[in-house]
Amino acid sequence: MDFAAELKRHVARVEHGLDLYLPAATTRPARLHTAMRYTLEAGGKRLRPVLVLATAELFQSVAPSATAPTDPLPAAVAIECLHTYSLIHDDLPCMDNDDLRRGRPTAHKQFDEATALLAGDALLTHAFALLAESYDAQPTLAHALIRELAAAAGSRRLIGGQMADLLAEKKFEATPGELEFIHLNKTAAMIEAALVLGGLLGGAGTGELAHLRRAGRNLGLAFQIIDDILDATADTATLGKTAGKDAKADKTTFVKLHGLEISRRLAAEHTTAARGELDRLLGDKSFLVALLETMATRSR
Numbered sequence: 001m002d003f004a005a006e007l008k009r010h011v012a013r014v015e016h017g018l019d020l021y022l023p024a025a026t027t028r029p030a031r032l033h034t035a036m037r038y039t040l041e042a043g044g045k046r047l048r049p050v051l052v053l054a055t056a057e058l059f060q061s062v063a064p065s066a067t068a069p070t071d072p073l074p075a076a077v078a079i080e081c082l083h084t085y086s087l088i089h090d091d092l093p094c095m096d097n098d099d100l101r102r103g104r105p106t107a108h109k110q111f112d113e114a115t116a117l118l119a120g121d122a123l124l125t126h127a128f129a130l131l132a133e134s135y136d137a138q139p140t141l142a143h144a145l146i147r148e149l150a151a152a153a154g155s156r157r158l159i160g161g162q163m164a165d166l167l168a169e170k171k172f173e174a175t176p177g178e179l180e181f182i183h184l185n186k187t188a189a190m191i192e193a194a195l196v197l198g199g200l201l202g203g204a205g206t207g208e209l210a211h212l213r214r215a216g217r218n219l220g221l222a223f224q225i226i227d228d229i230l231d232a233t234a235d236t237a238t239l240g241k242t243a244g245k246d247a248k249a250d251k252t253t254f255v256k257l258h259g260l261e262i263s264r265r266l267a268a269e270h271t272t273a274a275r276g277e278l279d280r281l282l283g284d285k286s287f288l289v290a291l292l293e294t295m296a297t298r299s300r
Contacts, residue, residue: 003290007050014049017077021130035111035119036126040084042102047223047295048083048194049076054287055198055212062283063203072201074134075145078127079194082153085127086190088120090162100236124153144200152193161186165251174252180221182252187227188220195219208281215277222270223295225263228253232260234300271296 018040025034056072091098091106092113099109108116128146135142152158164182168174195212204212232255254263274292278285 001284001286001290003287003294006054006287007291010050010053011046013053013073014046014076014080017049017073018080021074021077021134022081022126031111031115032118032122035107035115036122038110039088039101039107039119040080040123042104044102046080047291048190049080050291051191051194051288052076052079052198052201054291055195056201058281058283058285058288059199059202059204059208065203070135070138070141070201072198074130075197075201078130078145079149079190079197081123081130082127082149083190085120085123086153086158086162088116088123092116095162095166141200145197148193148196148200152189157185157189161189168252171252174257176257179252179254179257183221183224183254184217187224188217191220191223192216211277211280215274218270218274218277219292219295222267222274225254225267225270226296226298228255229260229263229267230298230300231255267296 022037022040023033025037027033053072053076056070056075060069087101088107090096091101092108098106100106104110106116107119111119127149131145131149132142135145154160155163161182161184164178165186168178168182192213193216195216196209199209199212231253254266258266271292275289278288278292
């Protein structure tokens with residue numbers, strides 16, 4: 001397996017899907033649709049949609065259907081729309097107040113705060129419309145996909161984690177349990193959802209979905225811990241976003257709470273746990289395992 005070639009193939013498919021399933025920038029009102037595409041088209045790792053595509057392919061290869069396999073691309077685009085909405089809102093002055101995202105001015109800097117807010121709202125709404133419309137011929141599947149993404153993005157997961165993160169900034173010292181709650185929900189929930197969406201699209205069974213959930217939670221925690229480490233050790237040019245902002249804002253992070261050495265050990269432990277869950281699945285998991293290991297050693 002040529003990991004670089006496989007990753008390039010998946011990312012190219014995601015980029016095509018984003019162009020295909022998003023309203024054109026010229027759609028009225030053009031300013032809103034231009035802003036929606038602005039942050040989406042800025043690039044990024046495309047981790048979540050790639051996980052959807054790769055996981056769906058894994059299960060479709062294990063148990064090929066007599067009919068054409070269900071296309072996972074609309075779901076991959078949907079989760080990237082939702083993820084990008086969260087980034088736009090996270091960067092707003094009332095939240096993290098950041099000027100840089102993916103090496104470009106953030107949406108509220110490029111346009112204005114109101115336009116950025118509406119662009120995020122529109123991407124969030126579009127994600128669920130895309131799932132409903134793209135899988136309407138398979139209502140049971142459509143319901144499962146919408147339910148999964150809504151649960152991951154709701155008040156008890158993604159948005160709840162963001163709220164807890166804001167509350168933790170006002171505390172003198174958050175506990176390890178509070179920090180884990182933040183990142184199990186603010187970060188890991190969407191990575192877990194990506195794997196589960198892919199599993200649902202590929203026809204995974206209940207036990208297999210459970211392994212994907214646990215893999216996603218561990219992978220999400222490892223991803224966030226590494227993010228905290230990079231914020232403390234890398235520079236802005238490398239990251240494509242403002243480095244050192246967590247320490248400047250005195251945010252509760254794994255590095256602040258545990259230090260660099262223990263944070264690196266925790267990241268490695270969660271990465272190993274995620275791989276252990278993937279190893280329990282049938283089929284050729286080499287791409288997913290290589291992607292996991294690449295994430296664990298990333299520099300941005």
